[in-house]
Amino acid sequence: MLTFVLSELAPGNFFDEMKLNPQISAETIAGLKARYALDQPLYVRYARWVESLAHGEMGFSFAYDTEAMPLIWSRAKNTLLLTITAMMIAWMLAILAGVWSATRVGRAGDRVCVATSSVLLSVPELVVALLLLVLAVKTRAFPVGGMVGLDHDTLGAGAKLRDLVWHLAIPAAVLVIGAFPILFRHVRASMMEVMQAPFIRAARSHGIHGRTLVFRQALPAAANPLISLFGMSLAGLLSGSLLVEVITGWPGLGPLVLEAIMGRDFYVVIGTVMLSTLFLVGGTLVADMALVAFDPRIRTDG
Amino acid sequence: MNSGKSILRVNGLSKRYVSRNALPRRRAGVVALQDVGLEIVIGEVIAVVGESGSGKSTLARCIARMEDADSGEVFFDGTDISKLNTSELRPFRSQIQLILQDSAGALNPRFTAAEIVEEPLVIQGIGTTEERRSRAVELMQQVGLAADWVERPVTQFSGGQRQRLSIARALALRPAFLILDEALSGLDLSTQAQVLNLLLELKQSYGLTYLFISHDLGLVSRIADRIAVMHAGQIVECGSPQEILERPQHPQTIGLVKSALAMRREINAHAAVGGR
Amino acid sequence: MMKQKTRVWLAGIFLGMLHVCVLFAGFFAPYNPAAQNRDLPYAPPSKIHFVDPSGRFHARPFVHPTIPDPENYDAYLEDKTHNCPVRLLVRGDSYAIGGVFHSNLHLFGVEEPNRILLMGTDAYGRDQLSRLVFGGQISLTAGLVAAILSLGLGLLLGAISGYYGGWFDESAMRVTELFMALPWIYLLLAIRAFLPLQVSPVQAFLLIVCVIGVVGWTRPARLIRGSVLSAKERGYVLVARGFGGSDWYLLRRHILPEMTGILLTQAAILVPQYILAEATLSFLGLGLGEPTPSWGNMLAALQQYKVISSCWWMFAPAVTLVIISGAYFVLSDSLHRLESASNQQ
Numbered sequence: 001m002l003t004f005v006l007s008e009l010a011p012g013n014f015f016d017e018m019k020l021n022p023q024i025s026a027e028t029i030a031g032l033k034a035r036y037a038l039d040q041p042l043y044v045r046y047a048r049w050v051e052s053l054a055h056g057e058m059g060f061s062f063a064y065d066t067e068a069m070p071l072i073w074s075r076a077k078n079t080l081l082l083t084i085t086a087m088m089i090a091w092m093l094a095i096l097a098g099v100w101s102a103t104r105v106g107r108a109g110d111r112v113c114v115a116t117s118s119v120l121l122s123v124p125e126l127v128v129a130l131l132l133l134v135l136a137v138k139t140r141a142f143p144v145g146g147m148v149g150l151d152h153d154t155l156g157a158g159a160k161l162r163d164l165v166w167h168l169a170i171p172a173a174v175l176v177i178g179a180f181p182i183l184f185r186h187v188r189a190s191m192m193e194v195m196q197a198p199f200i201r202a203a204r205s206h207g208i209h210g211r212t213l214v215f216r217q218a219l220p221a222a223a224n225p226l227i228s229l230f231g232m233s234l235a236g237l238l239s240g241s242l243l244v245e246v247i248t249g250w251p252g253l254g255p256l257v258l259e260a261i262m263g264r265d266f267y268v269v270i271g272t273v274m275l276s277t278l279f280l281v282g283g284t285l286v287a288d289m290a291l292v293a294f295d296p297r298i299r300t301d302g
Numbered sequence: 303m304n305s306g307k308s309i310l311r312v313n314g315l316s317k318r319y320v321s322r323n324a325l326p327r328r329r330a331g332v333v334a335l336q337d338v339g340l341e342i343v344i345g346e347v348i349a350v351v352g353e354s355g356s357g358k359s360t361l362a363r364c365i366a367r368m369e370d371a372d373s374g375e376v377f378f379d380g381t382d383i384s385k386l387n388t389s390e391l392r393p394f395r396s397q398i399q400l401i402l403q404d405s406a407g408a409l410n411p412r413f414t415a416a417e418i419v420e421e422p423l424v425i426q427g428i429g430t431t432e433e434r435r436s437r438a439v440e441l442m443q444q445v446g447l448a449a450d451w452v453e454r455p456v457t458q459f460s461g462g463q464r465q466r467l468s469i470a471r472a473l474a475l476r477p478a479f480l481i482l483d484e485a486l487s488g489l490d491l492s493t494q495a496q497v498l499n500l501l502l503e504l505k506q507s508y509g510l511t512y513l514f515i516s517h518d519l520g521l522v523s524r525i526a527d528r529i530a531v532m533h534a535g536q537i538v539e540c541g542s543p544q545e546i547l548e549r550p551q552h553p554q555t556i557g558l559v560k561s562a563l564a565m566r567r568e569i570n571a572h573a574a575v576g577g578r
Numbered sequence: 579m580m581k582q583k584t585r586v587w588l589a590g591i592f593l594g595m596l597h598v599c600v601l602f603a604g605f606f607a608p609y610n611p612a613a614q615n616r617d618l619p620y621a622p623p624s625k626i627h628f629v630d631p632s633g634r635f636h637a638r639p640f641v642h643p644t645i646p647d648p649e650n651y652d653a654y655l656e657d658k659t660h661n662c663p664v665r666l667l668v669r670g671d672s673y674a675i676g677g678v679f680h681s682n683l684h685l686f687g688v689e690e691p692n693r694i695l696l697m698g699t700d701a702y703g704r705d706q707l708s709r710l711v712f713g714g715q716i717s718l719t720a721g722l723v724a725a726i727l728s729l730g731l732g733l734l735l736g737a738i739s740g741y742y743g744g745w746f747d748e749s750a751m752r753v754t755e756l757f758m759a760l761p762w763i764y765l766l767l768a769i770r771a772f773l774p775l776q777v778s779p780v781q782a783f784l785l786i787v788c789v790i791g792v793v794g795w796t797r798p799a800r801l802i803r804g805s806v807l808s809a810k811e812r813g814y815v816l817v818a819r820g821f822g823g824s825d826w827y828l829l830r831r832h833i834l835p836e837m838t839g840i841l842l843t844q845a846a847i848l849v850p851q852y853i854l855a856e857a858t859l860s861f862l863g864l865g866l867g868e869p870t871p872s873w874g875n876m877l878a879a880l881q882q883y884k885v886i887s888s889c890w891w892m893f894a895p896a897v898t899l900v901i902i903s904g905a906y907f908v909l910s911d912s913l914h915r916l917e918s919a920s921n922q923q
Contacts, residue, residue: 122904124854127896130880137887239763273768276761395822407813410832422821
């Protein structure tokens with residue numbers, strides 16, 4: 001856990017290095033330079049940046065001509081919405097499918113699931129996103145682009161929610177399809193291992209069957225490695241969300257950071273990257289803590 | 303048999319294993335060797351016996367400079383080798399050889415028999431490729447392995463044969479002193495006997511000195527001139543096999559003698575019933 | 579179920595053939611990938627016929643030239659008045675193989691000035707098939723080179739870390755944890771962001787390869803480190819050291835040969851990831867730019883509504899990406915199973 005705290009501190013330092021890149025001065029117009037105090041020596045700029053960071057600000061965005069922080073944060077909320085939704089759906093499906101598969105290892109249902117997951121694994125997210133987009137366009141069932149329709153504000157509360165959900169569907173679906181195979185495999189493997197354990201057989205002989213057996217006894221035992229997986233899957237999902245947002249037009253951090261790069265809007269870039277890292281580290285920390293709370297064995301070693 | 307000059311003298315050797323990760327309370331660590339002293343004469347076969355944890359393996363490794371002791375000296379042929387650095391130690395490396403118990407772990411499974419036996423020569427840069435190869439064949443024959451097995455991969459050799467390979471490799475640099483750390487423990491009784499005979503032959507031919515490390519008192523009493531008993535990092539008793547077996551003094555020795563005799567009774571019983 | 583070893587061979591041979599095709603891209607592609615034809619933007623693929631409009635059968639297949647439909651804007655018709663026989667081994671635009679040999683022999687083609695467009699054209703009227711094959715050259719090579727870079731770095735740092743330990747090991751592990759804590763796309767983009775936007779194709783290629791390679795070295799490094807740590811405690815290593823073996827000797831003779839298994843499996847995992855990374859970067863516009871074709875920037879056109887709804891042939895690079903991913907997946911999966919089977923023995 002200590003290492004994660006360290007990592008949390010580290011990204012700040014990491015990006016120092018990049019700030020020292022002379023690119024920054026070279027690209028800016030002289031007038032803007034003066035306005036944004038870029039003609040100050042490097043260490044002064046950095047000091048001021050750190051200071052403003054401590055105040056919760058993240059510098060200025062050149063392109064939007066506004067403070068970077070609120071800009072990044074509003075987009076970040078959208079990305080979080082997308083990522084967390086996809087995460088929950090993917091994990092739910094993976095657990096259900098994984099457990100179901102593990103109880104019928106080798107039989108038809110299991111084989112189908114494993115084969116499907118293999119196929120899905122081979123298809124890159126880029127392609128999945130494009131395919132689903134085509135589907136959306138052709139069937140006109142799902143709206144493409146944006147988070148809400150143009151007339152969103154005029155709708156009633158219930159309709160607003162439905163509008164949001166429709167728009168959320170495609171990006172979330174892409175992320176889920178991307179994440180599901182790996183999660184499924186791990187759940188299945190973990191469950192299979194647990195099902196072989198002696199204590200399961202003992203429970204069975206005591207008359208505990210079916211769903212109780214699986215969910216009350218086996219699953220908690222299998223959950224240990226999965227919680228560690230949680231952190232990694234979060235990383236993958238965050239990375240994937242960037243691409244998906246860009247392709248499907250979901251207004252999250254993805255399109256923002258892309259624009260910022262094209263427009264040489266450095267503070268925005270740094271801010272975005274740092275924020276996404278923070279999310280990731282935060283999520284893994286949560287997973288770590290959950291693991292400690294969940295499995296008493298770990299506490300004594302810590 | 304004590305007519306020769308001493309080839310190895312150990313003085314006040316002490317070593318303690320400290321675990322770095324433990325809490326400060328536990329830092330005291332485990333005492334492996336405590337002020338151990340020993341003298342070995344040229345041509346002698348001396349055995350150090352004890353139960354696991356008595357420190358005998360640590361002693362062997364410190365003598366062979368696989369590990370370093372915390373304090374004390376190891377005099378080989380008059381020179382204190384315990385304080386030498388790597389380059390100064392090099393000439394002595396060929397003189398003292400260590401043979402381990404785990405023959406499978408001691409031999410790289412990807413090597414052929416020839417590569418195994420040649421390796422010391424390769425490392426020390428002795429001889430040309432052909433010279434090394436012929437010496438390897440020579441050594442293999444001396445330990446009783448067929449010469450045409452030279453190119454076989456190590457995985458095809460049995461446990462006893464692998465030990466012979468280890469011995470052949472140890473002999474490559476013409477050592478004077480051989481340390482065998484539980485080298486016979488993993489083998490069945492008949493193979494043990496064969497390897498023991500081989501070792502005796504080699505001792506005669508080359509004037510070697512042996513240091514046997516074992517937990518098996520019965521085994522070493524067949525070959526040793528002197529036996530030293532170790533317990534908790536110290537040598538508690540020392541004497542000829544006869545003295546040890548017939549008049550054990552220290553409680554540890556008594557325990558070891560008892561189990562050795564028990565095993566021998568079992569073996570004899572087996573033989574009587576019609577085993578080999 | 580096929581034996582794992584067979585699968586490895588099959589996947590390996592398939593991939594090998596693909597790579598050879600791509601090496602000889604110029605031969606398999608009928609045209610220069612940069613050759614534009616502004617008269618025919620987004621033309622659909624030419625259909626191959628054996629029977630001509632008058633009902634006669636020809637043994638040699640032919641195509642009709644594609645011409646814009648005078649009645650429908652943006653649509654195309656076949657000009658049935660001309661038959662263009664497809665010939666094998668024709669002379670056409672010249673190209674270079676591996677940058678060294680020059681040739682102008684192509685696998686197939688039709689007589690100038692007609693064009694055979696087996697996979698349609700893009701916005702500038704460039705033949706998609708040619709672009710696909712040349713793009714493959716770029717994308718596959720990028721993946722391979724970046725993987726070699728990553729593995730090389732990982733091997734070096736992991737081996738030093740595992741073998742010597744100490745402060746190097748400590749700091750190296752902290753660094754890997756840092757790298758692994760960051761979501762890789764953001765890291766990739768961040769590094770890319772601080773580098774100039776407009777670069778020549780060659781520079782861009784090298785740049786991308788380096789960036790991708792540097793981002794991905796951590797996982798192989800950790801695995802190598804672990805393996806080196808356990809290898810250096812083996813009995814035969816200690817014995818060899820007892821004979822006076824130097825560190826370099828021990829590494830070279832005993833420890834590094836154990837690494838080949840890990841390197842292979844990691845390669846099978848990393849190469850497709852890197853091919854995708856290059857495609858993603860190019861797709862987003864941060865990789866290779868015009869006119870160099872890359873599967874990524876070829877797919878970028880699909881972001882337009884018009885293209886994605888009616889020009890199905892533009893999906894070709896996506897198909898190839900899936901095929902390559904699939905083949906590598908089979909390869910790595912089988913390798914993985916082989917390795918765990920042999921570890922159990």
